[in-house]
Amino acid sequence: MLHKNVVKKFGDLTTIANLNITVxxxxxxxxxxxxxxxxxxxxxxxxxxxxxxxxE
Incomplete structure (x- = not known):
């Protein structure tokens, strides 16, 4: 599993930015x-x- 530049927002609040991980x-x-x-x-x-x- 590969995730690149993952961003999570709740409304206008960005809680996770640029998470990159490979499992x-x-x-x-x-x-x-x-x-x-x-x-x-x-x-x-x-x-x-x-x-x-x-x-991604």
């Missing part, structure tokens, strides 16, 4: 970071649970 078959993805860094939003985008505002 190969049989690989696991772990996102680590402080609270409010939009980790859950990024995972929801990658899983197809949220609609990508822009990007």
């Amino acid at each position: 190969e078959d049989k690989e696991f993805l772990v996102l680590v970071g402080s609270i409010r860094l939009r980790k859950t939003t990024a995972l929801r985008l990658l899983a197809g649970l949220e609609e990508i505002s822009d990007g």
Whole structure:
């Protein structure tokens, strides 16, 4: 799975900008970071649970 320059907006608020990630078959993805860094939003985008505002 390849995602390039992914952007997620909620109205006028851009919550994720220029997310680039590649996950190969049989690989696991772990996102680590402080609270409010939009980790859950990024995972929801990658899983197809949220609609990508822009990007591939």
